[in-house]
Amino acid sequence: MDLEKLKDMLEGVKKGAVEVNEALESLKTLPFEDIGHATIDHHRHLRLGFPEVILGDGKSEEDIVSIVQRMVEKSENVLITRVEHKKALKIKKAFPQAKYYPKPRAVTMINQQIRQEGKGTILVISAGTSDIPVAEEAVLTAEMMGNCVDRLYDVGVAGIHRLVSQRDRLLRASVLVVVAGMEGALPSVVGGFVARPIVAVPTSIGYGANFGGVTALLGMLNSCAPGVAVVNIDNGFGAGYIAGLINRV
Secondary structure: OOOHHHHHHHHHHHHOOHHHHHHHHHHHHOEEEEOOEEEEEOOHHHHHOOOOEEOOOOHHHOOOOHHHHHHHHHHOOOEOOOHHHHHHHHHHHHHOOOOOEEEOEEEEEEOOOOOOOOOHHHEEEEEHHHHHHHHHHHHHHHHOOOOOOEEOOOOOHHHHHHHHHHHHHHHHHHEEEEEEEOOOOOOHOOOOOOOOEEEEOOOOOHHHHHHHHHHHHHHHHHHOOOOOOOOOOOOOHHHHHHHHHHHHO
């Protein structure tokens, strides 16, 4: 339940259009609901402005479907991350309105209109095409939070002229999410162009000494450019979420 829906219900009680018992029935599962294998935080949208997100990794199709069913009954928008194609097919069979995004491996269900919360544009940048799945997870998350999102892909430091040619787009963005693997240098370079918050995302893309993204992570943490904050390896969701919160201010 989001803030506007709660306000409408309370206004209905005040005007006599909604029975008190009906309102109590709607509120009785707040702030959470225990369904045995999961405890669903229905109160999260009221506290944080975004419903609970389901992590698909480690959950069976049946468990995901049962969680989604309870969220749909509450008219909550649904975002499921890290969903394999096989799981996604079973989820779509249970919920035909679900939409699967194969690159970020995510499923969404829009059960109520997404209100525009962002004050400006979030620009998501990827160093290479191999980083795009993580970048797309950030894009989808930010869009689900009600933000306008722009993409700028495959502009890594191996061909820095590609980034420089898009300088105007960098300067127009309110927040930037910069996704890079290998040595993770791109956020520092972008930080030299803009006076905006940068959320850096290291990816596990790279050869042996990349150490599954650790090299990119350490490079970003050691950035000499001010204004760069770093999330965990391959955490496009976390980057999109943080960028969305910043863009609301």
